[in-house]
Amino acid sequence: MRVHKPIAALLLSAALAPFLASPSLAQSQVEIIRDDWGVPHVYADDVFGLYAGFGYAVAEDRLFQMEMSKHSVLGTVSSVLGIEHLPYDLRTRADFDHADIRAQIEALPAEDRAILRGYAAGYNRRVAEVLADRDTLLPKQFTDFGIEPSTWTEFDVAMIYVGTMAGRFSHYSTELDNAKVLAKLEKDHGKEKAAELFNQMFWLEDPLAPTTVPEGGQYQIKAEAPAALDASRFAALLGRDDVPGGDDAMPRASNLWILGPEKTTDGSTILLNGPQFGNYNPSYVFSIGLHGAGFDLTGSTPFAVPNVLFGTNGQIAWGATAGPLDVNDFFQLALNPENPAQYKKDGAWVDMKPRLETFKVKGQGDVSATVYESDYGVVSLIDPESHTAYAFNRSWKGREIQTLIAWVNSTKAQNYTDWLAQAENVATTINWYYADKDGNIGYVSPGYLPLRNTAQDQRIPAIADGSQDWRQGRRPFAEMPKTYNPERGWIANWNNRSTHGEIGNFEANPWGAADRVDEIMARITAKDKLTPAEVWDINKEISFLDINARALLPFLLDAATTLPADDPRQPLVAELAAWDGQMIRAEDGRATAPAVAIFQSWVETMVADVLMDDNPGFAPVVTRNRVSRPAQVLRNALLGDQAGVPQTHDFFNGADKTEVMLAALSKTAEALSASYGSDNPADWRQELAQHVFETDNYLGIPQAGEDEVLSIGTAMNRGTQSDLITFKDGKVSVCISAPPGQSGFISPSGEKSPHYQDQLSLYEAFECRPQALAREDLDKVAKDRTSFTIE
Template sequence: MIKAIFNTQQWRLSAVVTATLAASLLSSGCIERATNSTQLVKQAQVEIVRDQYGVPHIYAEDNYGVFFGYGYAVAQDRLFQMDMLRRSALGTVAEVLGEQYFEFDKFIRSSYDSRSVPAQIAKLSPRDKRILQGYADGINRHLQNIRKSPDTLTPIEYIEFDFEPTDWTIVDVAMLFTGPLAHRFSDGNTELDNLQFLQALESQHGKETAWKIFSASKWLYDSQSPTTVPTATTNSPEAIVNPPRPAYLSQLSEQAAGSKLSSYMPTKDGLPIISHGDSNSAIMDTFARRGTSGTPGFASASNLWAVNGPRSKGAKGSLINGPQFGWTSPSYVYGIALHGGDFDVTGNTLLFSPNLLFAHNNHIGWGSTAGFGDQVDIFEEQLNPKNPEQYMHKGHYRPFESWQETINIKGQQARTITVRRSVHGMVETIKPEQNIAYSRARTWDGKEIDTLLAWIELATVKDINKVNAVLDRIATNINFYVIDKNGNLLYRHGGHYPRRNPLHDTRFPVPGTGELDWQGIRSGSESPSVLNPKTNYLVNWNNRPARGWASPDMWWLTWGRGDRANILIDEITAVEALTPEQSWNINQRASYADVNREYLLPYLQAALANQTLSKLESQAYAALMNWDGYWWDKNEDGKFDGAAPLIFESWLSQLLQATLKDDVGEEFFKRFSATGHPTSESTGSINLQPGTKALIRNLDELRSGTAPIYDFFNGVASAEVLQQAFATSVAQLAEQLGEDITLWHALPAAMVYHNKNYRGIPQALDDAQYQSEVIQNRGSENNLFIAKGTHIEAWDVFGPGQSAFISPQGERSPHHSDQLELFASFGKKKMPFLRKDIVNPQLETLMIGSKK
């Protein structure tokens, strides 16, 4: 059941709108005037045909025209959302929302070099500039229309927040990619938080034991972890499982500040939390309550599965993608089709980035998931005690590169801050009292725009064998998947990675004095890849790309045998072949599947074998053994079906306390205590949590007879601990709920479509939120590409809907939430490729200046 959190009436558009605005073009400023030093400008036509779900299909004669139409349509649908995204990426939120966002803007300005993107754009070819300029000019055309008819066209959010939209530049358009893709999905790093954890363990246990505990909870390699590149196709050896404690750690500050975070706690009045590390109580409480699979408050995840050859039935192949950007209102997904110039493509993309993330051109279709490769390192700079604006590097003190950033604040005087950059990257923290600073090195720094343009170019490639040459340019760590019309499948782990000193332990920061500097950047072609795997399937749920590929430094993501990707692998390998529809239906089961059960229940079963159980314990055990492993609420009574989900969750929670809490300590146990179940609100993804993964690894080692790196059971027989945790959890449930096990039910957390973006910045009004009663562990959108031999057939769905427009009178676009029920029921809508296949077309015609 879907609930809407609003009380306004629905808006109805006229069926056909035709607007010709040629007369005001040259005076508008949107189109460059022709001079003796510029190319001629001629009139050209752009047609925007919206389908029954409001998705715009753009028709124009050149690249400028199709991207003009793209920008224009996005502005009609999502202007306020994209405006706040622009401001989130640039650090200009306080200018329109006030002083309470100053710290956020300061964080953005000091974290990312504001000079970089404009400098990259200045070097673009005229062709590439025209693409981005067309997008900006299209937005600005709609802004002209708003200024002419503010009483009907102004999005209500501007009225409520009391500011006006401003014109867009090429740089602004580029930030629609740079913020959500590079900053969000390729900038993860918790090296300082890891160091804090290790130092706390050393205070509690001493260095030797502390290193064992740390390595048992945050490892780099695991030969049992599922990989997207089949293990048999790679010759990469596994590295040492438990490397020794790096000697250079003794050179680092013993008072390490944690990683500087911008995070959002999804409460009605919540502001972004800027904190040194996850020691902030609100952040830690969130970890303990719901776990995490990304920046606190936001998931960074995705899944994909594809089959071809003997595993595909009724088609040459099929590919299903589910990017888990989060559930928000407006959606993080925007549907679009571009037909003209070099482009003949339909699909959808993250927010409204100029590059299409999930699309096809009738020859190849492509998708992506977050790759989580380790592209970012923290360097601890040693400051000059006599001059904190200098730092030691290669034997001498050198000055930081520094400049002033002015932050405008609504209703107040502007404030100026100093930002710094070292040879390693932007200085995110400076602590003169400790004579240290922390710099963040990023392999993709300075490559954002070429990455964007390579991704745009991908839409023009029609031969799967030519895809890798384009992907070589993409610097951010995104997994790419391609299917062509003949069913060929390609996987490529995208991104550029550093060549590190062999002494560098990637889980920790390193001294910035020069000895452990990067030794270069690896080519994108060196990343894991496979064309037509012999298994005839590809699967990824943010799992390990290939054997020999290390886990990232983030403490919340470590690859091991316990991995939710196995849910998808088991589904595919359970049958000989799948039709596209059968493959699509995997999504529903995967969305409700327990991510922990298959790894832990066999251990409990073995522990309770031949044990004498009480009557109530026997009933609870029988419920677990008869459980199908899904968190269903089929009768929609607001409770999960049966007692088993609650029993399992309670037992796992008790087991984590019994094993890890005394070892990791009270403070840091909040990182490990969550069970990863849909009983606490999530913002986009459910996953095995760090404590559960460490527990599974420990149990596996004990079962195999291998001495654990560290035994969280502290020498007690694991079966005894599992049995006692089970007895304790059953007793606690009986005390809370009574001894009638039929009344034991876990309660679902609602799946809320929040009105704040991935930085915690408002992107809609509070009453524009929606919610579904049960969390679905699935993509923010799902798309299906079917290889038909002669062409590609495509379907997709995303909630709430295509448009976010609410008029000044509070009337909503009919496409504000018209996909909610379709999404909740795991339905899908066909994505028309040919114009003749568009259902209920609505046409708008624009006349523009097209540079030739």
């Protein structure tokens, strides 16, 4: 047991003084109790002290990861890891003007600012302790990488949120990549055919797509794509390989389902969230309890982020998945041939605003670069030959800190109305979910959705000459996708479409009639009521699926009914018909079912034979963890007149669809026979990847030694963690699996924390550990207590 009495704090004061954030007017008493899984619960009577305990506790477990996270979001990686990281720093620094973020912090009320100041003060306290006892407390990675721990300011704390949750999950667009595809289509097919193909492959809305808001339960506006498509202005993109975006630019891996009391056999209300940030060691997520100063919650959150994204306060519970609202646009600027730092707007040349950024580079002198900003955001892509550039416009610019504070305050809400009021202040796009002890469930997708000019085609960059500027204001919050106590009694999401209509559109995202959320919805609707165990087991049932099986396999099996009994393809059909869609890795590293290889090879053959001969412009990659664009376009082609997207172009070129599918199966047999050196389908067992926890962080920057990579069995299509929150009889229980473990600490001598990877086996076995909310429950499992005074 470690107890820092006030006198101990006084003895440390000289060492701490240079590192603490701006002092508060009074001392804050902080108590931290850790449970048997190493999860800290912080107790304090004021916000500054509570968040000081928060920052201190995370630093105890993740000091090196926090140091690298800070460099990652500030664009200072090259200062500690060398010049090879300078391009990353340049991109990162361009995205957010630090002066703008600082101004937002300065404008905060004192109570809200205390959150950031307290977190920094607690973190810095731990840094001072570590530097005072390096031989025992300095994490080994600092020595291995030749790095020293630095102190934090309130700005650093805020930038962790800005650079991760806002920058990673609300700072993307597919418009440039879409435009590049459009330009290629016109080059290959001519203007008229290009428009036809583009509209068929990059639809704004498929009315058959499943939505998180139940059908008929949301305000709708019919979406109409502009009739004319001008691809000529994007011709210069064809020769570039640095065009950002594409379907994979949008985060889409998290899932969630909530069942109200009428859908469970025991009358409980269950929220199960699987947020997917990527799989890392140490874990991206950190479990915590905060108690006092108006907060009383338990849950988990991305480490170093000063708000708890997933959790409960006993009255309500909350969760999140990546947002689906189109809150960003690229704008195409026409540059002045005589002065490329000017662009044309409203018939006149307008100066870009330069912002000088200076970078310290390890082992070298400082490097400076100029970032150019326009009225349409940061200028991110320039083509001098065509005298064009592209600027990235964010509807939420200047509202990053407002959004952070709203998320923090939402965790104090006691009912849906309170919680929804905080959602209205969220400017970035995100999906929020709600449940409470009275059996109510809800969903909202907040964000500052811009009022676009009717001349703009949402799928491609707008023209930045004043003719397609966003209109004043934004979509009212009343129109944002939301539902409360839907009649069906449940809510589900797997990064699918939020709602139909203009509000739910996103740059021609491939949301179609087939969606992986169908796997969740099918299991929820299979029975009138589900047991709590069945609700939990959905996670395991969907984690190993080839998501394309539900979308495409029925077409092939139907076509195969025309085959004679002695057809040589019948053994392949038999394997596919018996397959449950699961991709399970055997001990030899290969799939347990030959159908895995057969189906994937057939899909790839179909995409090549049916789609790619038309030079559609998109990559032919068919992912297995979601129904990607090639699979959606292929499925629509197979549906024909039954598709939600009008099929004006015949990808089958007049051929019989059944014959094409069966011919592709023949090609599959030939290819697999050659690949595996056997004509026996039983031998066609494809290699499957392991589930690996990498040591680069969520932004691709090292956060641990290369020898710290961990792996378990079959790669899973599931959340980075699993959060199960259950309300029953007015009481709440929490069960979490957040691998590899709570702590990433490795001592200077190489000894790992006992909680370094103790949740890895839980995760692999689809189990979870309890996490207390009430003090009396925590005291039963308490293993470590720390207290200190901070000011």
